[in-house]
Amino acid sequence: MSNGLASLLSNRQLKCEVCDCLINYPDTLLIKDTNYTVCRAFDCQRIMNKKRLMTPFMFQSHLDFNRTLIRKNREKSIATKLHIEQVTAREKQENQQHLKNTLITNAHISENDIYMLTIPSGDSASSTCEKQRLDDYIEHLKSIIIEAENYNNASEVAFDEHQDAYSKRRAVENSFIEKPQLKTISDNLCTMCKGGCCASGKEHAYLSVFSMRRYMDSNPGLTGNEILNIYTSFIQPESINESCINQTTSGCALPRDLRSDICNGYYCDPLKQYHKNMLSIDTPEVILAIQRSYTYWDRFKLNVCNDVINVALVDEHDINFTTDFSKHTKE
Ligand code: SF4
Ligand code: SF4
Numbered sequence: 001m002s003n004g005l006a007s008l009l010s011n012r013q014l015k016c017e018v019c020d021c022l023i024n025y026p027d028t029l030l031i032k033d034t035n036y037t038v039c040r041a042f043d044c045q046r047i048m049n050k051k052r053l054m055t056p057f058m059f060q061s062h063l064d065f066n067r068t069l070i071r072k073n074r075e076k077s078i079a080t081k082l083h084i085e086q087v088t089a090r091e092k093q094e095n096q097q098h099l100k101n102t103l104i105t106n107a108h109i110s111e112n113d114i115y116m117l118t119i120p121s122g123d124s125a126s127s128t129c130e131k132q133r134l135d136d137y138i139e140h141l142k143s144i145i146i147e148a149e150n151y152n153n154a155s156e157v158a159f160d161e162h163q164d165a166y167s168k169r170r171a172v173e174n175s176f177i178e179k180p181q182l183k184t185i186s187d188n189l190c191t192m193c194k195g196g197c198c199a200s201g202k203e204h205a206y207l208s209v210f211s212m213r214r215y216m217d218s219n220p221g222l223t224g225n226e227i228l229n230i231y232t233s234f235i236q237p238e239s240i241n242e243s244c245i246n247q248t249t250s251g252c253a254l255p256r257d258l259r260s261d262i263c264n265g266y267y268c269d270p271l272k273q274y275h276k277n278m279l280s281i282d283t284p285e286v287i288l289a290i291q292r293s294y295t296y297w298d299r300f301k302l303n304v305c306n307d308v309i310n311v312a313l314v315d316e317h318d319i320n321f322t323t324d325f326s327k328h329t330k331e
C-alpha cells in the first residue's frame, strides 16, 4: 500500500471525487490508486475511468457536467423516496380510519376476521382505438409470430422474463388449487379494480415470442396467419384510454388462453401479499378492500391525489360497498 493511500485510509474520510459521497471503510480497501478516488457506484466508476483517457482539462469539464447530473438525480430520488413515504404514511392512517368505521357499522364482524388491503383503479374512460395504436399492436403480433415460427417449441426460446412469468403463473395456479377461495376472492377484487395494473400493457399486451410459441405448441394445426387473425379478431372498436389496447370497459377482451403468462399470473403487491399471508393461515371470512382512484403505476406520481373512491367488504360471493363515495372524482 502506498504511503499516500495508507494515510488517506487512516482518517477514513475518503470522498468519491464524482458524487462527493463518503466512501465507507470496506470500500476504501478496494481503492488501488489515490488519483482515482471513487465510490463503487457504477456511474461514478464509469466516469472516473475516463480520467486516464482524457487531458486534465477535458476530464475536469466531463467531471463537472456529470457531477451536476448525478447530484440532480440524487436529489430527485431522495425527493421521490420522501414523497412515497409521506403518501404511504397518510394513506395508512386513512385506511385505519376506514377499518375503524367499518367495524363500527358492522358490529357482527370482529377485527380478527378482516383482512384489509388497498387496490388501485383501472381507468374507466374509453375511446376509439387510434390507427397508430392498432398498427403498432398488429406489427408487434406479426413480429413475435414470425420469430416464434423459427423455433420448434417453447423450450428453445432464449430464457427471459417471460419464462420466469410462466413459472410464477404455475406457482400462482398451484396456490389456487390449494386454496380455491383465494382465486374467487382475487377475481372479485380485480373486478372491483377494473385492471389497475393493465395500464402498462399499451400496444404489446405483454405478448412475447415465448408466449406465442407456447400458444403454437398447444395449437399445432394453426398457421401464423391464422394465429394473427385470431388475435386481431378480439380487437375492440374502443379501448380504455392510456391502457392496454385489449382493455375495455368490460375488462380484458382477450380470452385467458390468448393472454400472456405475465397477464395470467400477475397480481399487484397487495394481492400478492394477501396470497402469501393466506397460504399459511386460515382464510379470514372477509376482505376490507379500500380502492383508490389511480392506477397501480400512477399512485406515487407527484401531484396525484389518490383519493379513496370505494370501500367494500369482499368475500367469495359478493362485493358489498360500505360507503358512498359518488362525489369523489379523479383530480
Ligand atoms: S392485480 Fe391488482 S391492480 Fe391488477 S386488476 Fe387485480 S387488483 Fe387491480
Ligand atoms: S392483455 Fe388483458 S390482462 Fe393483459 S394487460 Fe392487456 S388488458 Fe390487461
Ligand SMILES: [Zn+2]
Pocket (backbone or CB within 6 Å): 016, 017, 018, 019, 020, 021, 038, 039, 040, 041, 044
Ligand atoms: Zn460516487
